[in-house]
Amino acid sequence: MLVGVLLLAGSGFAQVLDPPEEVPPEAVTRSNIVFILADDLGFTDIAPYGSEVNTPTLSALAEQGVRFSNYHTAANCAPARAMLLTGVDNHLAGVPNIPEMLAPEQRSHAHYQGVLGDNVVTVATLLEGAGYHTYMAGKWHLGSTPDKLPSRRGFQRTVAMMDSGADNWEQRPYLPMYDEANWFADGERFTLPEDFYSSRFLIDKTIEFIDSNIGDGRPFFAYVPFMAVHMPVQAPQEFIDRYMGVYDAGWDVLREQRLQRAVGLGLVPADTAMTRMSTTADWDALDDERKRYEAKRMAVYGAMIEAMDYHIGRLVDYLKSTGQYENTIFVFTSDNGSEGSGPADPMAFPASLGPGRLGYHNDYERLGLKGSYNTISPSFASAAASPLSFYKFYTGEGGMRVPLIIAGERLPRKQVLSPALAWATDITPTILALTGVDAPGSRYAGRPVLPMIGRDLSPLLDGSADRVYGKEDVVGYELTGHAALFQGDYKLVVNQPPLGDGQWRLYNIAEDPGEVVDLAAEQPVVFQRMLARYQRYARENGVLPLPAGYTQIRQLVANTLQQQYREELLLFLLTLLLLTPFYVAYRMRRNSRR
Numbered sequence: 001m002l003v004g005v006l007l008l009a010g011s012g013f014a015q016v017l018d019p020p021e022e023v024p025p026e027a028v029t030r031s032n033i034v035f036i037l038a039d040d041l042g043f044t045d046i047a048p049y050g051s052e053v054n055t056p057t058l059s060a061l062a063e064q065g066v067r068f069s070n071y072h073t074a075a076n077c078a079p080a081r082a083m084l085l086t087g088v089d090n091h092l093a094g095v096p097n098i099p100e101m102l103a104p105e106q107r108s109h110a111h112y113q114g115v116l117g118d119n120v121v122t123v124a125t126l127l128e129g130a131g132y133h134t135y136m137a138g139k140w141h142l143g144s145t146p147d148k149l150p151s152r153r154g155f156q157r158t159v160a161m162m163d164s165g166a167d168n169w170e171q172r173p174y175l176p177m178y179d180e181a182n183w184f185a186d187g188e189r190f191t192l193p194e195d196f197y198s199s200r201f202l203i204d205k206t207i208e209f210i211d212s213n214i215g216d217g218r219p220f221f222a223y224v225p226f227m228a229v230h231m232p233v234q235a236p237q238e239f240i241d242r243y244m245g246v247y248d249a250g251w252d253v254l255r256e257q258r259l260q261r262a263v264g265l266g267l268v269p270a271d272t273a274m275t276r277m278s279t280t281a282d283w284d285a286l287d288d289e290r291k292r293y294e295a296k297r298m299a300v301y302g303a304m305i306e307a308m309d310y311h312i313g314r315l316v317d318y319l320k321s322t323g324q325y326e327n328t329i330f331v332f333t334s335d336n337g338s339e340g341s342g343p344a345d346p347m348a349f350p351a352s353l354g355p356g357r358l359g360y361h362n363d364y365e366r367l368g369l370k371g372s373y374n375t376i377s378p379s380f381a382s383a384a385a386s387p388l389s390f391y392k393f394y395t396g397e398g399g400m401r402v403p404l405i406i407a408g409e410r411l412p413r414k415q416v417l418s419p420a421l422a423w424a425t426d427i428t429p430t431i432l433a434l435t436g437v438d439a440p441g442s443r444y445a446g447r448p449v450l451p452m453i454g455r456d457l458s459p460l461l462d463g464s465a466d467r468v469y470g471k472e473d474v475v476g477y478e479l480t481g482h483a484a485l486f487q488g489d490y491k492l493v494v495n496q497p498p499l500g501d502g503q504w505r506l507y508n509i510a511e512d513p514g515e516v517v518d519l520a521a522e523q524p525v526v527f528q529r530m531l532a533r534y535q536r537y538a539r540e541n542g543v544l545p546l547p548a549g550y551t552q553i554r555q556l557v558a559n560t561l562q563q564q565y566r567e568e569l570l571l572f573l574l575t576l577l578l579l580t581p582f583y584v585a586y587r588m589r590r591n592s593r594r
Helices: 002-009 027-029 056-063 075-088 123-127 198-212 235-243 251-264 287-319 349-357 378-384 424-435 458-462 524-540 550-591
Strands: 034-037 063-069 133-139 157-161 183-185 222-226 328-334 402-410 414-418 475-477 480-485 492-494 505-508
Touching: 027 251, 034 287, 034 424, 056 063, 056 287, 056 328, 056 402, 063 458, 075 424, 123 133, 123 222, 123 424, 133 198, 133 424, 157 198, 198 222, 235 287, 235 414, 251 378, 287 378, 328 424, 424 458, 475 492, 475 524, 480 524, 492 524
Parallel strands: 034 222, 034 328, 063 414, 133 157, 133 222
Antiparallel strands: 063 402, 157 183, 328 402, 475 480, 480 492, 492 505
């Protein structure tokens, strides 16, 4: 199986698939779909999931459909996006990791390129073929070569940020790895407007796209992958002001408050226990000035979430004013859990090197505004994922369990909370079911493609089933040696250093979502059986071993240095090549005189 998969992944054909010219008659009666993807949003970061952040739009949507308390996604962004848009496991779809963290040894394999493979079909392509208008405004991060742009993967109108992140106030990169912030519109390089703020701009463009075809009767699919709340964490001052003072008690108090609200909402059991991450600092040991600064870092984070919600509300208001709201189904989720890679102390010299080189400041008074490089600390990232353990880049629940809301006037059930296991690959099959569009088989438009593995969640939306994964069904996942396997209420998981210890553990995440009680010794049969199933998953999906000494941060730094100094290195080698004959001739003349 794996050999066939790798041949298919490396076949090199581009997904340039022309939709049928005739619009199926049923297309005009199908639901519109608005798929909203937050970036690095933690499990309890929005009000319907226990947050103190004011998110009235998302709260209203949660009342109009189903909230999922046991939905999981990849532990970092590009792999999640590959699964969300195709219904195919991210390793087979060509995105085992973000390209910024891939090792050279891994890149020698066709399915380890970190960009969306040509062996999968996007949901946008399928919906376009069924007569939908397809729009995208936001972060892509699935390939930036001409054949990988979203305009070549099923989206008719696009404005897309191609990188892992960028500034939210201006066209500026956030990592030294990038020479510039790479934005494209409809397949061409794009310059941002002077009054740019990411959340406002993305909704402006989404409304513009929808409005441009609103009179022709066709349904639309709008994909809005926000940059909120990916670093740099930035927000307008009027939103920041609302959260000044909210986080003055620190991360431990916030983590406990969110746990209690999550319990009250029925998201986790009443007796849920929590572990304290080794990266969570002692709040009481900080001096008053440092506490003040840390609280504002988190205030900007809360402000960025509310700003996102506010602009989603503008889209909802637009759809209501144009008579489209009643026929629109909304899907809201996050690509992964909260981001814990922000420096514990942003004032420390190493933490300021990259942002300082790019011209950013981290002044307290201007924190979160234009020119500011802000993040939350690992300590507050743990609170953002409360009551879960770990965060982004790790396979603990905090890195993988995130909000999922599916809502709309057309849905038969409202105000429902589902504890059913759901996975990132389920989103595309669910959208197809909700729109009445068939999934592809082994071929599409005359070409071989990989079949979708995701499950249709619509039985959970209409109440005809209480789960879509049986007790024997498994879902596997891997990221740089961090790995997980879900089966029924159980989760087999390993987290590598520095936060993990490299040991496989077994948890009942229905009863113990905080991953506190390891059941491996108590239930050895279940443990060994699930371990064997994970090993089978790894073989069938082409999971590669890590190069010796690999760590995510080390590889990111190495790739950044290689990218930065590639031109200088090439110039040096070329100069050396040109000068070598002269040096050899000089040495020969000198030796002949002796």
